[in-house]
Amino acid sequence: MCGLGYESDGDPKENSCHPRLSGSAKLLIGVTVGIFSTVVVLLATWLTSKHKELKAKKRELEALERKNGSEELQNVKTLTLFTKEELDKITDDYSSPLGHGGFGKVHKGILPDKTEVAVKASIKVTEYTRDEFVREVGIQSRMMHRNILRLLGCCLRVDVPLLVYEYAAKGSLEDILHGKENQQLEPLTLRSRLDIAIGSGQGLAYMHSYTENGIQHADVKPGNILLDRGLIPKISDFGLSKIFMAGKDYTMNVIGCLPYMDPVYKETGRLTPKSDVYSFGVVLLELISRKPVGYGESSLVKQFKRVYEQDKSGRVLFDKDIATEEDIPILDEIGRLAMECLEEKVEERPAMVSVASALVMLKDSWGKQ
16 A cells, blocks of 8 residues: 555555656645745735734824824814814815815815815914813814804814814805905895894804803904805804903914904004904994905005094995995994994903994894884
């Protein structure tokens, strides 16, 4: 009887045993086994390396999350934490840019439930700005008012955090008032302008009363008032917003858009909710005149003050599209309210809640007429 792997051509007692496979076949098998073993070893090595790489990447992303405040923000129930992969899908790989925000491009996205959103870059978070970033994101996400652009969520597993806001289909009030390049101005009725003024004022008043000491926007201007499809205004861009601390309302870093800036803040660094009131007064002038704010002696504020002091009316500056004879009185009242907001002395300016209430009463009286 032949041993394992051997055979004979007849009776093993009469015929010698010989290998079942030829030498070349055995060589081929040996080479095949050797190659297979090498592939297995290489594959195992690659998989081990890939596993280590993925673990290192995961640790890196987790470190980014912690650096950007995930441990604190994951407890904010009004805030959704998105992964980068989710935002890539929501924005269709950032294929629909909406414009530029304060720190980078803004892109349109659509959530799984078909809600339209805007995704924008935030500030780069460092160990020195982390606490402030966490606090401001937490406050923004908890502010629930129809005239405050709602922060829905954020992505922290990136170098620069991405913020997800509700979408404002009509763009900014600046675009509506003054138009975009090569685009004709769309009509804007006095009623629409009053509603925009009222909504914006109520949004700011809500901010000023949100905490015990209030929150200042610090950069109120038409570019930071967004409008949805129904022209409902949404106060946006809280990059300069500050929680007002009594007795600590001065800053060495005066930042903002100069034509809208409270001169007291600009000259002294004193920032209060009344600084927003001043800026809102400039916005009111733009709403009734539809003229750009300008700079220096030719600025809209300087022009309107000169006309108002001389004629007790700003009618020569009112937008001709809304300055009908029967509506001149209501426009004058709005102009007078704007002048109160633009008072040089901070203490003589009305509070934002009073401004919003006055606008509501003006609209009611105008409606009755």
